[in-house]
């Protein structure tokens with residue numbers, strides 16, 4: 771089972787990226803988790819750049835989405851909303867067939883951010899008819915370094931939450947395939 775894990779932060783020392791990279795190590799045999807942490811490199815979406823004008827980097831991302839059995843998005847909240855970079859990525863996906871039936875789940879590396887999460891749930895359930903709202907992993911990692919995130923997530927309490935999330939996601943995807 772292939773999972774594409776998209777980090778919504780362009781920050782080098784991002785807690786969301788670090789969480790996804792640690793989850794990559796915890797993925798069970800039979801599941802590969804590929805982390806996309808290049809959100810800052812994507813061009814700004816414009817309908818003028820769709821179809822034959824689609825930039826190569828976007829085509830590569832869409833191919834990754836297409837090949838994945840499921841997508842995870844882990845994003846910070848910026849100014850009580852979805853960060854512009856993440857919304858930009860989502861805008862690129864909107865008119866694409868690849869995203870429509872794709873199972874998508876949310877991960878969140880913060881104990882705050884309810885406004886972003888509410889908005890993200892609305893947006894993701896609009897672009898995919900398989901947004902898995904019931905599969906949600908949230909760990910309080912704000913302000914931690916990537917090394918601290920890795921160490922914390924490997925602690926039994928957090929590790930068991932990651933395992934439970936990945937197992938639930940895997941079961942749900944398998945059930946619908």
Ligand SMILES: Cc1cc2nc3c(=O)[nH]c(=O)nc-3n(C[C@H](O)[C@H](O)[C@H](O)COP(=O)(O)O)c2cc1C
Nearest residue numbers: 779781784785786787846847848849850882883912
């Ligand atoms: C421009 C900016 C705006 C932010 N706005 C909020 C906010 O509205 N609510 C919140 O809980 N945190 C806010 N934060 C804090 C980030 O969401 C938080 O530090 C998060 O853990 C960063 O994720 P990252 O480590 O993956 O980059 C903001 C941070 C920045 C840089």
